[in-house]
Amino acid sequence: xxxxxxxxxxxxFAVLAAGSxxxxxxxxxxxxxxLAKGLVCLGIVGMMRGGVVSFGQxxxxxxxxxxxxxxxxxxxxxDIFLLTLLSALACLLVGMAFGPLLxxxxxxxxxxxxxxxxxxxxxxxxxxxxxxxxxGLNIAAPTFLGWAxxxxxxxxxxxxxxxxxxxxxxxxxxxxxxxEQGLITLATRDNELRVEYLGASVRxxxxxxxxxxxxxxxxxxxxxxxALGHVDPEFAFWTTSGEFVFVAILAGYLSVxxxxxxxxxxxxxxxxxxxxxxxxxxxxLGIFLLVVIVLLPNGLGSLVGRxxxxxx
Amino acid sequence: xxxxxxxxxxxxxxxxxxxxxxxxxxxVFGVLxxxxxxxxxxxxxxxxxxxxLVGAYFAAGGQAFPYGxxxxxxxxxxxxxxxxxxxxxxxxxxxFYGRDEVLNVLVTYAVFLILEDVMxxxxxxxxxxxxxxxxxxxxVEIGPLFYVGYDFAVIAAAIVVGLAxxxxxxxxxxxxxxxxxxxxxxxxQTMGVNVQRIxxxxxxxxxxxxxxxxxxxxxxxxxxxxxxxxxIIVAFAVVIIGGLGSVPGAAIGALLVGISRAASVHLLPxxxxxxxxxxxxxxxxxxxxxxxxxxQVRKI
Amino acid sequence: MTxxxxxxxDVQKSxxxxxxxxxxxxxxxxxxxxxxxxxxxAGKTTFVNMVTGYIKPDSGSIRFADxxxxxxxPRQITRMGIHRSFQIAQLCNDLxxxxxxxxxxxxxxxxxxxxxxxxxxxxxxxxxxxxxxxFNIAEHRDRLVPELSGGVKxxxxxxxxxxxxxxxxxxxEPTSGVASDEKFPIMDLVMEALRSTGVTVIFVEHDxxxxxxxxxxxxxxxxxxxxxxxxxxxxxLDPEVQRYVTGTPA
Numbered sequence: 001x002x003x004x005x006x007x008x009x010x011x012x013f014a015v016l017a018a019g020s021x022x023x024x025x026x027x028x029x030x031x032x033x034x035l036a037k038g039l040v041c042l043g044i045v046g047m048m049r050g051g052v053v054s055f056g057q058x059x060x061x062x063x064x065x066x067x068x069x070x071x072x073x074x075x076x077x078x079d080i081f082l083l084t085l086l087s088a089l090a091c092l093l094v095g096m097a098f099g100p101l102l103x104x105x106x107x108x109x110x111x112x113x114x115x116x117x118x119x120x121x122x123x124x125x126x127x128x129x130x131x132x133x134x135x136g137l138n139i140a141a142p143t144f145l146g147w148a149x150x151x152x153x154x155x156x157x158x159x160x161x162x163x164x165x166x167x168x169x170x171x172x173x174x175x176x177x178x179x180e181q182g183l184i185t186l187a188t189r190d191n192e193l194r195v196e197y198l199g200a201s202v203r204x205x206x207x208x209x210x211x212x213x214x215x216x217x218x219x220x221x222x223x224x225x226x227a228l229g230h231v232d233p234e235f236a237f238w239t240t241s242g243e244f245v246f247v248a249i250l251a252g253y254l255s256v257x258x259x260x261x262x263x264x265x266x267x268x269x270x271x272x273x274x275x276x277x278x279x280x281x282x283x284x285l286g287i288f289l290l291v292v293i294v295l296l297p298n299g300l301g302s303l304v305g306r307x308x309x310x311x312x
Numbered sequence: 313x314x315x316x317x318x319x320x321x322x323x324x325x326x327x328x329x330x331x332x333x334x335x336x337x338x339x340v341f342g343v344l345x346x347x348x349x350x351x352x353x354x355x356x357x358x359x360x361x362x363x364x365l366v367g368a369y370f371a372a373g374g375q376a377f378p379y380g381x382x383x384x385x386x387x388x389x390x391x392x393x394x395x396x397x398x399x400x401x402x403x404x405x406x407x408f409y410g411r412d413e414v415l416n417v418l419v420t421y422a423v424f425l426i427l428e429d430v431m432x433x434x435x436x437x438x439x440x441x442x443x444x445x446x447x448x449x450x451x452v453e454i455g456p457l458f459y460v461g462y463d464f465a466v467i468a469a470a471i472v473v474g475l476a477x478x479x480x481x482x483x484x485x486x487x488x489x490x491x492x493x494x495x496x497x498x499x500x501q502t503m504g505v506n507v508q509r510i511x512x513x514x515x516x517x518x519x520x521x522x523x524x525x526x527x528x529x530x531x532x533x534x535x536x537x538x539x540x541x542x543x544i545i546v547a548f549a550v551v552i553i554g555g556l557g558s559v560p561g562a563a564i565g566a567l568l569v570g571i572s573r574a575a576s577v578h579l580l581p582x583x584x585x586x587x588x589x590x591x592x593x594x595x596x597x598x599x600x601x602x603x604x605x606x607x608q609v610r611k612i
Numbered sequence: 613m614t615x616x617x618x619x620x621x622d623v624q625k626s627x628x629x630x631x632x633x634x635x636x637x638x639x640x641x642x643x644x645x646x647x648x649x650x651x652x653x654a655g656k657t658t659f660v661n662m663v664t665g666y667i668k669p670d671s672g673s674i675r676f677a678d679x680x681x682x683x684x685x686p687r688q689i690t691r692m693g694i695h696r697s698f699q700i701a702q703l704c705n706d707l708x709x710x711x712x713x714x715x716x717x718x719x720x721x722x723x724x725x726x727x728x729x730x731x732x733x734x735x736x737x738x739x740x741x742x743x744x745x746x747f748n749i750a751e752h753r754d755r756l757v758p759e760l761s762g763g764v765k766x767x768x769x770x771x772x773x774x775x776x777x778x779x780x781x782x783x784x785e786p787t788s789g790v791a792s793d794e795k796f797p798i799m800d801l802v803m804e805a806l807r808s809t810g811v812t813v814i815f816v817e818h819d820x821x822x823x824x825x826x827x828x829x830x831x832x833x834x835x836x837x838x839x840x841x842x843x844x845x846x847x848x849l850d851p852e853v854q855r856y857v858t859g860t861p862a
Contacts, residue, residue, distance in 0.1 A: 002730075053414050105600065107413045108347050112552055113596060116589040119545060123585025176727055180718035183707075183731035187715045190704035197664070197702065198719045198772065199690035238545060242421055249418060279432050286425030290404075293419060 002175075009171040012257065016163040020156045028159050030267050032227050035162045037061075037244065038263035039220035042173055043213030044248040045259055049177065050209045051189030055111040056118030057244045060091045060217025062236035063121070065225035067091075067218070069139040070131065080142035080161060080226060087222040088215050095214025096207075103206035118236045125233035136232025139225055162223050169216060170256045176212070177256070185209060246285070250292050252299015262300055318457060319574045325463045327570025328470035332528065333543055334550040334562045335477055336521030342494040342557030343514035345413065346405060349420040351522045352544030353427035354396060358523025359530040359539055360431060362388035363440035366531070370444060381445045385527045392523035397516030405515065406508070424540070432537055439534035446531035466528055470566075473521065477559055490514060494557060549592045555602030564603055568595075617642040617812050618663070618694075618780055623672030623682070625658060631836040632658040633669065638831060638838070640780070645803070646814045647823045647844075650833030650857055656816045657699070659833070660782045663814075664696045665689040676780070693779035699788055701769035703757045709768055710753040713740035713775065720776035746805050747771040762789040763798050770802055774809070781806055783815035787822060795819065799826055820848065820858060832857050 019031060040061050047054055064087040071077050071086055098117060105113055126134045141154055149157050176182050185205055188195050192202045225231045234240060243266065251262035269288065273281035296302065337351045365388040366381045374380055400423065408416050449461030481487035492500045493510045501507045526539070533539075550569050554561025569588050576587040583590075595603060618640040625633040633655050640646060648656040661667040663674060665686035674682040681689050704712055714732065717740050718725045730736075744750040747767045752760060760768070766786060773781060786802060787795040803826050806813050817823050823830060823844055830847040832840040834856040840847045847853055 055417075101597075105596075108417065108556070109552070109596070109600065111414055111417060112347075112548055113593070116549065116592055120586050120589045123589075124582070127582040127584070178730050178732070179727050180721070180725040180729055180731045180736075181727045183711065183715050183718055184725055187704045187707065187712075190706050191702055194702040194704060194772075195715075195719075196685075196687050197690055197696065198716050199687050199776065200719045200725065201687055239541065245418065245421075279437075280429045282425040283429035286422040286429075289418065289422040289425070293415065293422070 005171065005174060009167050012170070013163060013167045016167070017160055019163075020159050025152065025155060028155055029227065030271060031264060032155075032159045032162050033224060034264040034267040035166045035260055036220045036223035036227065037247065037267075038260040039166060039169055039223070040217045041244050041247040041251065041263055042169065042256065042259045043216035043220075044244055045251060045253050045256075046173060046176075046185075046212050046216075047209045048248060048253045049182070049189060050185045050206055052106060052110045052206065052209075053245060053248070054114040054210075054213065054241070055238065055245060056114035056116065056241050057213065057217050058236040058238065058241035059114070059118035059121055060095065060214045061221035061224070061240065061244070062118070062125070062231075062233070063091050063094055064088070064218030064221025065231040065235050066125070066131070066137075066221075068222040068225050069137050069231045072139050073137065078140060078143045078148075079146075080144055080158075083142065083226070084165070084219055084222050087218045091214045091218025092211065095211040099207040099210040099214070100203070102210060103203040115238055115241065118241055119238060122233045122236040122238075125236065132232070134233055136230055136234075138230050141229065142226045158223075158227055162227075165219060165223070166260060169219070170260070173212070173216075174256050181205070181208065246289055249289070250296075250299055252296070252301040254298060255301030258299060258301035314456065315578060317455065319571065319578055321454060321457070321459065322577065323567075323571035323574035324467055325459075325570075326573055327566045328467035329525070329529065330546065330550050330570050331470045331563055331566035332466075332473055332521060333525035334547040334554075334566055335473060335559060336518035336525075337547050338551045338554065338557055338559060338562045339477070339521070340515055340518035341551070342559075343490060343497075344401075344405065344409065344511055345497075346408070346416045346420060347413065347548075347556070348518070349417060349544055350400070350423040350427060351420075351518070351547060352540030352542075353424050353431070354392065354519050354522035354540075355526040355529075355543045356431060356535075356540035357396065357427065358389050358392050358526025359533075359535045360435045360440065360526075361392050361523065362527035362530045363442045363535045364388075364435070365391075366442040366445060367440070370442075378444060378448055381442075381448070385445060385530070386524065389520055389523035389527045393516050393520035396523075397519040398512065400519070401512050401515040406511065409511070424544075428537070428540070435535075437537055439536045440530075441534055442531050444531065462531065469524075469528060473524070474559075474563055481559065486513075546588055549588050552602055553592050553595045555599075555605030558602070558604035561602060561604030614641040614643060616640065617676070619673075619675040620659075620663070621673050621675070623662060623669045623674065625662060625667060625669050625836075632667075633662065634836040636672070636836075636838060638841070640812060640814065642812055643810055644812055645807075645826060645828050646812075646831060647827035647829075648814065648816045648831050648833060649818070649820070649823055649847075649853075654833035654857075655836040656833050657784060658836070659831075660696060660784050660814070660816060663689075663780075664694060664782060690776075693777055694782070695773035695776065695778045695780070696782040697766070697770045697773055697784060697786060699785045701762075701765040701789075703765060703768060703772075705757045708754050708756055709744065709749065709760070709764075710737065710740055712757065712768060712772060713744055713753075716740075716772040716775035717743075743771050743775060744768075748801055761791075761794075763791065763794045766790055767798065767801065771805075774805070774811075778809070778811050780812045780814065783813065785816050785818070787817065787819060795822065796825075824848065 019028065040057050044054055044057055067087040067090040068083040071083060077083060102110060102113055131137060144157050184195060184200050188202050188205050195202050221235060247262045247266050251258040270281060273284050333355055337348060340346060340348050362385045365384045369381050369384045408419050446462045449465060452459045452461050452464060481491055489505055490510055493505060493507055497507055550565040551562060553568060554565030568591055572587050572591050573584060576583045616639045620636055620638045623633050623636040636659065648659060650656050658667060662669050665684050668683040673680045676694060677692055714736055717736055718731055741750050741753060744753055749764050749767050752764055787799060790798055799822055827844055830844045831838050832847055832853045839852050840850045848858060
């Protein structure tokens with residue numbers, strides 16, 4: 001069974017990496033951003049499997065982005081691997097601090113508390129003029145183990161990098177979802193009392209999922225910051241988090257690839273609406289969201305999945 | 313001493329405003345069990361509607377009797393409630409009753425997104441100013457401090473709104489029915505209550521209160537797109553602190569947030585937004601359901 | 613003399629003005645089969661809930677495996693070997709029968725639940741199916757929980773609780789929600805499966821025929837107290853039990 005998964009992952013990498021040859025600059029940038037955001041959404045999907053939805057995942061997206069930027073600007077670090085690692089580490093620590101705290105909340109309270117945390121960060125960053133306030137900061141282009149490409153090669157390298165991260169993270173999360181802990185997560189969504197009376201800790205499960213989401217959010221934020229060359233407090237704003245939730249709902253919790261497909265769909269819809277209906281893009285998004293909720297309650301993943309919980 | 317007084321007065325003014333914008337949110341949640349993100353949009357629409365209506369009033373020669381603009385303000389909120397209340401509740405929300413709470417948050421998030429753009433389509437993106445009602449009441453002098461009289465009118469409005477909601481709920485027959493529905497809607501339905509009508513009424517009342525908040529605020533600010541976003545964020549904090557669905561909770565939450573924010577603005581301006589959520593986090597740590605929420609024990 | 617496996621001493625519990633447990637003291641020998649009887653609200657389920665950690669007693673001690681477990685979390689008590697079933701079977705509705713069983717197996721596995729090992733591992737599935745077979749419900753393994761009859765749900769609930777190293781099994785009304793002609797077959801099946809493991813059984817029951825047929829000792833509850841504690845025949849002849857519990861002279 002595992003071999004099928006690794007085969008799928010390799011195929012996904014090959015197909016996505018081929019994009020670096022075929023895609024024009026704008027599309028490659030769009031895909032890189034969508035995949036980076038998809039990582040954040042994958043974290044939300046992990047939590048959704050346990051029955052909670054974070055409305056504040058922008059917190060980690062923003063911490064990741066700012067960690068990378070501050071490290072790059074203060075210490076002159078430009079290596080993308082090191083920056084990603086440091087951001088992931090920062091988010092791991094913050095996630096481990098808040099995870100146990102949030103793990104006893106469910107439903108609206110979990111959603112709103114996570115939202116509150118991200119808004120605290122947004123508010124604090126906006127007022128901190130030393131690190132750019134609402135204007136944010138710029139971050140220089142990354143290097144890859146000493147190689148410092150420019151122009152199209154830079155774009156390509158960044159794109160391949162995010163594709164590799166997405167495939168690795170996606171594969172790991174799939175393994176987790178299918179694992180014994182993954183089954184306990186699904187059971188928690190269903191019946192916490194049963195899980196506790198079997199002897200497993202629901203709070204631990206919630207904490208694991210939260211921390212994984214934090215790390216994924218941080219990695220996504222780092223890549224987005226490097227792709228944009230700029231970070232600002234909007235990374236933590238609630239509408240940013242709202243879009244992550246949107247993608248997670250669109251994807252559903254059954255399929256990992258669906259998360260990235262949904263993220264790309266959102267970015268495509270956004271850029272085309274921006275181009276053709278600049279004033280009604282949110283309107284389109286809202287209607288789209290309602291349609292998904294009504295017609296696809298289990299998300300895109302349910303279109304390909306055989307049955308709940310068993311989808312590939 | 314002056315500082316304490318300033319913080320208290322500023323805090324009360326802000327709390328009054330907060331209460332008006334939050335009480336509708338908590339009422340709607342209590343009855344419909346839906347945490348309405350679109351509450352912020354309804355607030356913004358109230359602001360636009362009152363800006364338009366007050367503008368029209370003065371354009372039609374309202375200078376002769378400027379106090380009539382206050383009637384225009386309230387009328388704007390009533391109009392918003394009459395049009396959007398039934399449209400949203402009957403047209404959309406009623407299909408989602410009894411569904412997952414978080415899913416319902418997303419439904420109202422979708423409505424929020426839609427309304428944000430609808431506002432731009434109707435009112436454009438340029439700011440509206442209607443300062444007349446704001447300056448009309450003159451200034452108030454408290455010790456060495458000057459305040460705009462209108463600010464105190466907002467406190468008065470909050471008290472009137474609070475009393476009206478409380479009296480309606482506790483002293484009228486219909487209010488008692490609403491409280492019964494808040495307590496247990498299934499039971500109320502079997503007792504012969506027309507729950508559908510209560511839901512519609514409560515949502516219209518919530519819409520009116522949101523729009524009233526916007527309408528009263530419009531003269532104090534420039535009405536621009538994106539107004540609703542910040543409002544919903546603070547209103548959430550207030551409502552969560554007080555306990556979802558509790559009217560007295562919303563009042564206490566508004567006071568707590570109002571005074572903390574005023575203190576922060578004067579003592580530590582960097583922490584203005586931080587403090588609101590800090591208060592919320594502290595309250596939730598000690599009272600996970602908020603200050604006035606009903607707690608339920610599951611029977612197994 | 614067999615060893616005492618569970619010793620409840622002077623346990624008290626009240627909810628506001630309502631006394632749910634008053635001076636409850638019981639010693640349960642290893643391998644015994646106890647039943648708890650009494651009208652609704654007499655304190656049977658409160659007893660089960662206190663022993664399994666859902667409710668913390670106001671005072672008194674509950675000794676198991678040389679420790680006072682009163683007030684411990686359900687999860688800790690479960691890990692020590694006291695398991696329970698529920699009046700309303702507690703199952704995961706989005707999962708199949710087999711997956712519910714796999715869940716129980718994953719949590720009770722020797723090394724603890726893994727982040728890497730597949731939940732649907734062939735070995736784990738074999739083990740799950742073996743347990744399902746013991747309770748005669750293996751044929752339903754691929755069905756989702758909402759499709760099951762009341763009896764099958766009850767059996768699955770009990771089977772899941774028996775997946776670990778169970779020393780004491782508390783059954784809260786094992787035959788409630790079960791069709792009347794299924795009651796005896798189900799109890800036969802459950803008691804046979806449980807006895808084969810040597811587990812100590814405490815069950816709550818309203819049906820006196822089931823009580824006399826399956827239990828060795830009966831605790832009769834009334835108003836939060838134990839009013840009789842003896843062999844079934846003796847307890848059912850007790851005038852107090854007849855007045856407050858069974859309603860009619862036997």
